[in-house]
Amino acid sequence: MKTLLLLVLSMVAVTCEANAQDAQCFSERAAMVETIRAHARSYAGVLGPQGFSARVLQAIGQTKRHLFIPERSCSIAYADRPLPIGLGQTISQPLIVALMTELAAVAPDHVVLEVGTGSGYQAAILAQLARKVCTIEIVPQLAEAAAKALRELAYDNVSVRLGDGYEGWSECGPFDAIVVTAAPEQPPPALIEQLKVGGRLVMPVGPAYTTQHLTVVEKISLDKTTTRGVALVRFVPLTRSRN
């Protein structure tokens, strides 16, 4: 009886701690969304005068970034900067996550591919906007940790696969939108092939360890695309499985 009581009390304590952490992060998260909204002005040429859509800001406002990073501190998780997630990789700055998500123009019936699962944070945001999200990660430990975090948070419409995203994931597609969160030197042909006509591929393009162009490729017909560079960004390189 005593053991049972102690068990119940410790469970209550754990739940309270988790709730307190969530409640504390609530204000940090709201502040982060305001920072993103305010920075829309810097991207007026890309986003238009209306800035970020309410849908994207709402998805970001509902996503618990602190549960996707190793150091679960609210102040660190919700600062508008990139953060290390281990194994030499980083989770992108929230503003850039918002920008890439907005540019992907995800609708509720869309099937979306993400290349570079990392922590799973961007996949969680996409999962709230799309019908189905398929995400590929090349580093086994990251793929495992992200799949676990996404499962625990009940993002049931996300599938995580371990592999080289340069080749895409044809069995999961074709895709209405593809978001690549590591930089290839050129847009990967397989990704353009797996994009539906009318679909968008959003990714950094350029050499490793320097700035790259955040690029939007639109597939306007089966054999035609348009490409535009929208901002300068800095991402980790897209590595290949033979490297």
Ligand code: SAH
């Ligand atoms: N979107 C992530 C951040 C990604 S950082 C998030 O929200 O946390 C870029 C990720 O791309 C890293 O985890 C890196 O391991 C992964 N990556 C690099 N090359 C890759 C490739 N060819 N295929 C799949 N993932 C790749």
